[in-house]
Amino acid sequence: MNILVTGGAGYIGSHTAVALLDAGHSVVIMDNLSNSKAEVVANIEEITSKQVVFYEADAADPVSVERVFKAHKFDGVIHFAGYKAVGESVEKPLDYYYNNIVSTMLLGKNCLKYGVNKFVFSSSATVYGDNDVPLDEDMELGKTTNPYGETKAISERILTDVAKANPNFAVSLLRYFNPVGAHPSGLIGEDPKGIPNNLLPYITQVAKGTLKQLKVFGDDYDTADGTGVRDYIHVMDLAEGHIAALDYLTAGVHIYNLGTGRGTSVLELIQAFEEANQIKIPYEIVGRRPGDVAATYADVTKAKRELDWEAKRDLHDMVKDAWHFEKRLGK
Ligand SMILES: NC(=O)c1ccc[n+]([C@@H]2O[C@H](COP(=O)([O-])OP(=O)(O)OC[C@H]3O[C@@H](n4cnc5c(N)ncnc54)[C@H](O)[C@@H]3O)[C@@H](O)[C@H]2O)c1
Known part of the structure; x- marks a missing residue:
């Protein structure tokens, strides 16, 4: 076609x-x-x-x-x-x-x-x-x-x-x-302008040192660890x-x-990133962000x-490929 x-x-x-x-x-x-x-x-x-x-x-x-x-x-x-x-x-x-x-x-x-x-x-x-x-x-x-x-x-x-x-x-x-x-080649991926709105690009920029630390918006939601859950x-x-x-x-x-x-919490995503890429992600818990809901999954x-x-791909693939792309960006 x-x-x-x-x-x-x-x-x-x-x-x-x-x-x-x-x-x-x-x-x-x-x-x-x-x-x-x-x-x-x-x-x-x-x-x-x-x-x-x-x-x-x-x-x-x-x-x-x-x-x-x-x-x-x-x-x-x-x-x-x-x-x-x-x-x-x-x-x-x-x-x-x-x-x-x-x-x-x-x-x-x-x-x-x-x-x-x-x-x-x-x-x-x-x-x-x-x-x-x-x-x-x-x-x-x-x-x-x-x-x-x-x-x-x-x-x-x-x-x-x-x-x-x-x-x-x-x-x-x-x-x-x-x-x-991102694509496993690292040639294409998510490259947001300015400070990322989404969690994983934020994490990769903290890993790279472009941003100092991650803000986790709320740990008092009605979820297993209190942080927001997404699919x-x-x-x-x-x-x-x-x-x-x-x-x-x-x-x-x-x-x-x-x-x-499958739903994954913010803290679970951070942990998956740290384990897969052997990089520590400093974060602080701050207040909830207006408009965010506790959990969405399909x-x-x-x-x-x-x-x-x-x-077919799991969390490990997601955080590995995201980091591979970010490293190649060379900013
Ligand atoms: N990324 C997400 O989390 C997400 C979630 C749900 C839905 N979506 C939807 O999926 C679509 C793609 O999202 P994305 O994450 O790839 O966003 P993106 O911003 O990376 O891609 C959108 C592309 O559309 C182009 N564009 C915008 N307005 C245009 C116009 N008038 N004419 C021609 N090009 C135009 C932009 O330059 C950009 O390349 C969007 O419609 C978005 O709303 C995205």
Whole structure:
């Protein structure tokens, strides 16, 4: 298949581009590099020894999107492009609503116009709001607590309505849990700008000495050790989940959790990192961070049953590969 990957220079998009190329598909990347670097595209090509067509272009700009659809015959679109920082979305709601929703609408419109029937969307576990764990796809969605989460919930609804109105349209809404780690080559990985919002990039920067010590937000949650519990999934497992979603995609809307189904606490992740990489991570416990919930993890039975996909890599692989990538970054 020839697949348009929006946001393909970003963290999850780049790993998925590698998985697509490895599986024998062709890839066209459209990314405006607002949160990534052009060299990532070269690194994707180096890893796979295959060529990628790259457009430095904005998926929320009608002219740019149509130009790409006119120039290629696509079999499907995987839409990663978007802003993703929860805190920033509270400060700049319009930027988030505009970028994340307009891009979804424009891609949908062009898919219909140019006869592209497969659409895979990067959604998030955040759409479950404060539902009880484990989170499963049949749950009524909870109240999202920030504009970022709302852009995901709205995009899901838009794509669902498009599929209702167009019986040939096939949509996969993939709700990611907490992607971490990197490609084992160390050539691509998560390279956030500024101070990382996510735990593992923070840990790797402390390990490297870029940051002094880790802040653990709260140790009084109702969890085994009191710290927050999340469902961490290796980014290569997540990438492979997209290939399975594309392979099994039929008309209509299909929703899948992509996680491991296992919850890991902050302290467990620190310990796994220290043991795997033989590096001590200094940390201090501070107050809870507003908006954080005690525990999220996925019910992953639907993806296993319908897509024949499940995460294969464990915590050890995640923390090893994350550190391997960070060391190679050379900052
Ligand atoms: N990383 C996570 O924890 C996580 C969890 C759940 C969902 N998601 C979603 O998955 C997708 C990918 O996330 P990521 O972690 O790889 O983020 P990322 O920021 O690394 O990648 C997103 C990419 O999209 C590009 N981009 C943003 N707006 C664009 C636009 N208008 N036109 C073209 N390119 C644009 C950025 O330059 C970047 O390369 C996002 O939609 C995100 O909301 C991520």
